[in-house]
Amino acid sequence: MTFQKAFAIPLVAAASMLATGAWAATFKVAVGDAQGGTQWELATKFKQSFEQKTGGKHKLDLFPNGQLGSEEDTVNNASMGTLDFSVLAVNNVTPFSPSVGVLTLPYVIQSAEEAKTITMGEIGKELTANTVRDANVRIVGWAYSGFRVLTNSKKPVRTLADLQGLKIRVPKNEIMIATYQAWGINPTPMAWSETFTALQQRVVDGQDNPYITVAAMKFNEVQKYITNVRYVFSLEPMIVSESVFKRQPADVQKAILEAGNEASEHSYKWLMETEDKIRKDLTAMGMQIDDAANGEKEFIAKASTAVWPKFYQSIGGKDKLDKVLKTLGR
Numbered sequence: 001m002t003f004q005k006a007f008a009i010p011l012v013a014a015a016s017m018l019a020t021g022a023w024a025a026t027f028k029v030a031v032g033d034a035q036g037g038t039q040w041e042l043a044t045k046f047k048q049s050f051e052q053k054t055g056g057k058h059k060l061d062l063f064p065n066g067q068l069g070s071e072e073d074t075v076n077n078a079s080m081g082t083l084d085f086s087v088l089a090v091n092n093v094t095p096f097s098p099s100v101g102v103l104t105l106p107y108v109i110q111s112a113e114e115a116k117t118i119t120m121g122e123i124g125k126e127l128t129a130n131t132v133r134d135a136n137v138r139i140v141g142w143a144y145s146g147f148r149v150l151t152n153s154k155k156p157v158r159t160l161a162d163l164q165g166l167k168i169r170v171p172k173n174e175i176m177i178a179t180y181q182a183w184g185i186n187p188t189p190m191a192w193s194e195t196f197t198a199l200q201q202r203v204v205d206g207q208d209n210p211y212i213t214v215a216a217m218k219f220n221e222v223q224k225y226i227t228n229v230r231y232v233f234s235l236e237p238m239i240v241s242e243s244v245f246k247r248q249p250a251d252v253q254k255a256i257l258e259a260g261n262e263a264s265e266h267s268y269k270w271l272m273e274t275e276d277k278i279r280k281d282l283t284a285m286g287m288q289i290d291d292a293a294n295g296e297k298e299f300i301a302k303a304s305t306a307v308w309p310k311f312y313q314s315i316g317g318k319d320k321l322d323k324v325l326k327t328l329g330r
């Protein structure tokens with residue numbers, strides 16, 4: 001993949017000399033979502049842990065709401081070493097390092113606990129090695145965001161028949177595009193940073209993202225209906241530019257990795273404590289939540305059987321999916 005420079009402004013750490021003679025750095029962290037979501041929670045916990053571990057010598061500046069560019073741009077910039085850190089949805093990393101697509105295959109991960117097992121274990125380590133190899137970015141933490149639910153402004157959707165005719169925005173992610181195609185519609189791939197405006201201006205009717213993201217992004221202002229589907233559990237990694245990481249002394253690298261682990265643990269706990277309340281808040285703010293009919297059976301049947309084989313090659317072979325399923329005891 002060719003990486004192109006998207007920004008002229010420097011996005012990497014500014015370094016300065018402390019009175020003690022030691023170097024101090026302020027690292028920049030792009031956050032795709034608005035404050036209040038799981039990405040923000042991960043980034044703020046990471047900041048707190050990292051700054052404390054480095055004795056306040058090194059700092060992090062957080063830039064929420066896509067201020068440093070679209071999520072795809074931030075991967076691009078981190079890979080070139082012109083951005084330090086980014087927190088973004090894993091589906092927007094997939095175009096740069098296709099093997100992480102195994103996390104987005106529909107109906108593979110079926111609970112938050114499974115998401116944690118996969119990301120914090122052997123498979124998570126393999127995927128990180130792959131992102132370093134493919135895109136020069138290292139995954140140092142994970143936000144656990146809950147299942148992506150379908151929202152739209154037009155009508156309740158409980159069946160695939162209800163979905164037909166709706167214009168649904170999806171990330172620029174081949175697996176998610178193929179999933180909607182298997183469900184019988186041609187979705188509209190669009191950058192995350194453009195999605196709110198597209199919903200507001202009715203360029204598209206709907207999109208999917210977790211409850212917490214829907215609330216953080218204030219989609220309730222432009223969407224009315226939610227369908228409680230569970231086709232993708234949203235995982236949102238914190239990535240660091242491998243060039244930036246490699247330049248750090250051992251103690252700073254250690255602080256980055258430890259802070260990432262602590263922030264991931266925090267994120268999981270926070271999801272458990274928060275998601276139910278947010279779902280209720282969305283209902284109180286006027287959104288209507290429906291379950292998919294018949295336990296989502298027709299969505300599952302069309303998506304898993306039709307979609308998985310198309311991506312065996314890009315995720316690194318069918319055995320990669322088999323390994324994930326085996327790890328999950330299936």
Ligand code: MLT
Nearest residue numbers: 032033088089171192213
């Ligand atoms: C997307 O839909 O592009 C992402 O999942 C949005 C996000 O980063 O929350």
